Amino acid sequence: MESLILIVHVLAAIAIVVLVLLQQGKGADAGAAFGGGSGASQTVFGSQGGSSFFGRLTAFCALVFFLTSFALAFVASEKAGNVSGAVDFIPVAIENTESVDIPQLETNQVNEGSDLPSVN
Structure with a gap:
C-alpha cells in the first residue's frame, strides 16, 4: 500500500x-502582439486557450500530491506507533553510586626544576 501511494506521489x-513548465508566463501575451501569435493553442484547446486547461490540471495534480503527502505521513506515523518497546532503545544514563577516588595534587609535590609556574 505504501509503495502504491509513493508511486502516485512521485508521478504527481x-x-x-511538467505542467508548470508547459504553461505560458504572464509576459508571453506581449510577444503575441509583435507577431508571435498563439493561434495554435486556440485551435487545440478552444477559444480560451490552454491556460485554464493547464491551470485546472495543475490544481488537480497539486491536490493529488497533497493527499498522497498526508497519506504517506499517516502510514509513517502508524508504522512508528506499532513498534513495541521503542522507548527501550533510548539509552539512559546510568548513575554510578560508587565513589571514585580522584588523586589530589599536593602543592609540595611540584618539581622545583620544572618550567611550570607554581600554584601559590
Whole structure:
C-alpha cells in the first residue's frame, strides 16, 4: 500500500513540474502582439486557450500530491506507533553510586626544576 501511494506521489510531483513548465508566463501575451501569435493553442484547446486547461490540471495534480503527502505521513506515523518497546532503545544514563577516588595534587609535590609556574 505504501509503495502504491509513493508511486502516485512521485508521478504527481513530476506531472506538476511538467505542467508548470508547459504553461505560458504572464509576459508571453506581449510577444503575441509583435507577431508571435498563439493561434495554435486556440485551435487545440478552444477559444480560451490552454491556460485554464493547464491551470485546472495543475490544481488537480497539486491536490493529488497533497493527499498522497498526508497519506504517506499517516502510514509513517502508524508504522512508528506499532513498534513495541521503542522507548527501550533510548539509552539512559546510568548513575554510578560508587565513589571514585580522584588523586589530589599536593602543592609540595611540584618539581622545583620544572618550567611550570607554581600554584601559590
